[in-house]
Amino acid sequence: MADAASDRILAIEDDLDAQCNLRDILELDGYRFEAVSTLREATEGRDLSEFFALVLDRQLPDGLAEDSLPTIRHRAPQAGILIVTGYADLDATIAALRQGIDDYILKPIDPGALRASLIRIRKLREARERLIQSERLAAIGQMVSGIAHESRNLLQRISAAAESLQSRITADPDDVADLACIQRGCDGLTRLLNDLREYAAPIKLDRCRSNLQKVWQVAWMSLSHNQAEKHATLIECLDSQSIWCSIDVFRMDQVFRNLFDNALAACSPPAEITIRCERSQEGMLRVTVSDNGPGIPPGQLARIFEPFVTNKTRGTGLGLSIVRRILEAHGGTISVGSSPNGGAAFVLAIPEAAGDQSAAE
Secondary structure (H helix, E strand, C coil): CCCHHHCEEEEECCCHHHHHHHHHHHHHCCCEEEEECCHHHHHCCCCHHHCCEEEEECEECCEEHHHHHHHHHHHCCCCEEEEEECCCCHHHHHHHHHCCCCEEEECCCCHHHHHHHHHHHHHHHHHHHHHHHHHHHHHHHHHHHHHHHHHHHHHHHHHHHHHHHHHHCCCCHHHHHHHHHHHHHHHHHHHHHHHHHHHHCCEECCCEEEEHHHHHHHHHHCCHHHHHHHCCEEEEEECCCCCEEEECHHHHHHHHHHHHHHHHHHCCCCCEEEEEEEECCCCEEEEEEEECCCCCCHHHHCCCCCCCCCCCCCCCCCHHHHHHHHHHHCCCEEEEEECCCCCEEEEEEEECCCCCCCEEC
16 A cells, blocks of 8 residues: 555556556555646646656657656656656666666556566665665764763753752742743753754664563653643553563653653643553554543644654653654554544554664664
């Protein structure tokens, strides 16, 4: 099934039978299919960058596909490009590949060959995005390391001076309030630096066979103060009383503490947090953490795991980004939606056995 975020495919094909063939194959696989008959139709008044892939017939009424490749590649730098043709031409194939196409397929189109090409394009795109993200994180890590070192020293001096003044200023309530504000500012900046360092650093896992239920119970107990304020209840629904998997306990504790803390912050008293765990046939544990809060605004769902996106009045907006990186390092995933009662629901897929990934750069 195609990814809903990148599922549009445009065919530039003047043969109506070939268009229908492509439509049948691609719509069956969940893609949104569009077709035009000429290069002009494809390039005029259409944003090609919105498409996951472009499928071009080599010989079109207004020219050869390879003659328009520089323009198409400029208009759709991230899209996969497939050329289909009724005859094999080695020289043309080599020329087209040199201009940046992803594959060259002969007619009649073999569904298996088309699907294999699209899978390769998706994997290449994901690998490219991971590389870009890794380079971005490395740059952030270098910057944060220098900033954190200098800033921490300054913050410690400010905090120490504020504590010294606080012990001497007791008469004027305004002065006491100002000093408390300074201390809160120091604490907030310290949290920001710690979160930035945590977000940018590579995630190294120390796995061991652990009871996942024990991990989330410890995480829940660590938030007892927040629970008391919200009169919170944790409801556990398990398909087994013994849920074991190969995880880094410290890192997975971070995951559940973050999800519980977000849920408690979103809910009004009495808060009700539900955690469900069930096994899938693919050797994964499916864990759903839901709440009875107001839910996540639709406009923020697509960006909820991006850094610095938050609904909290206090917080860095890095928590869920770190959560996603931890789960991906375990070979798992996380997604978000709505719970039956309208609150937020985070769905975690965690491999029962250790995967191949042990670190996330």
